[in-house]
Amino acid sequence: MTTASKIAKEIGNTVKKAASRNRGWFDPHMAAASRAIDERIPLVDLVVEIRDARVPLSSEYELLRNFPLSKRIVVMNKMDLANPFYIKGSMRYFQQQNCISYGVYSHNKDNVKGLLNFIQAQLRELKQANRQFSETVIVMLVGIPNVGKSALANSLHQIGRISAAEKGKLKHAMVSPQPGETKDISSMKIGSHPNIYLLDTPGILPPSIHDSELCSKLALTGAIRDSLVGQKELVQYFLAILNLSDQYKKWEKVLINRGKLSSAESKQEHSGCYKLKGRQRKQYLMDHTQDFIVHDVRQALFDVISCFDGNLECEDDMLKLIDAEFVALREAFRIPEERDGEHDHIVAVKLLNLYRTGRLGHYTLDPLPINLCNHLWDLHE
Ligand SMILES: Nc1nc2c(ncn2[C@@H]2O[C@H](COP(=O)(O)OP(=O)(O)O)[C@@H](O)[C@H]2O)c(=O)[nH]1
């Protein structure tokens, strides 16, 4: 077991304890939504299970396990955040399980167009196999919270071939970085001839999760709300993953090329924005401030990891390295000295945000079966 897994197990145990005290994630909304989805599933023509590409196995919607494979497909969303090598592996894994799968990034128009064509092709196949197929087709999106169901529903609705009059009345499902924001099942049209309606549904998790590491993976990727875990603990888990990966080595070239920004240069970049006005300035501040903060964060992590001479397989050593990273990140995030006592929390919130928006690399948290890994390495070489 890696040190990252050990840390994940400990954090997962804390999540489970917190969940048992506070009614956890399976609140009355989720329980009611789960029943409503169960009732509708037999009536729909195709079920599209959305998973998070960073956790393609752990983000399974368990309640679908006994549902016929012929009437469902698995779509791995958030491909932009996952390790590309593992995406191929996951697709192959699903193929071996006779499960049809597709990978997508819901903010990319071409990607979503591809998914829409794929869904339509699946529906045509189902129609050929089943002569009773009606002219109005219902597709239901299901999945655990925060995998991007509503974001995908909106994109498919916008891109879907529907009449100009209908385009004028586009609906919009609420998309949020917090899990559990979609409370009801809603319907959107995504195609005409035949009419295709898409049902967006609330995210569902099982009432209890026994595997502690699984709990941590779901919390880090945002399916379980941060308040049940604590951002600092989540960041400790993320840093353990980063420290064991070779991601930071990939930053070396860029960091050397760009050189560490001196504080004078950094001030100059900041002052440049004062020449801009209103919205322009706000945009500049958002993009460029983030740019050099991301650079400094990578630099700080790179420096601390490169100087570390402990054993990353030893949990105590790993925790010492993580503590040193927290200290180095205070400066990178420009956290004022006077906010003593809050430093770790502020660092954690900011670092979690960078990880979840893909600015600290692409990680897949589920390992692939070993035979599949060997096969992919052979292809890779
Ligand atoms: N990076 C990335 N973020 C995504 C993608 N799809 C959705 N998101 C973000 O993930 C969060 C959850 O999305 P949402 O659609 O509300 O998830 P739902 O709970 O499954 O409906 C939001 O912050 C979205 O902007 C994607 O493909 N890539």
Ligand SMILES: [Mg+2]
């Ligand atoms: Mg939603």
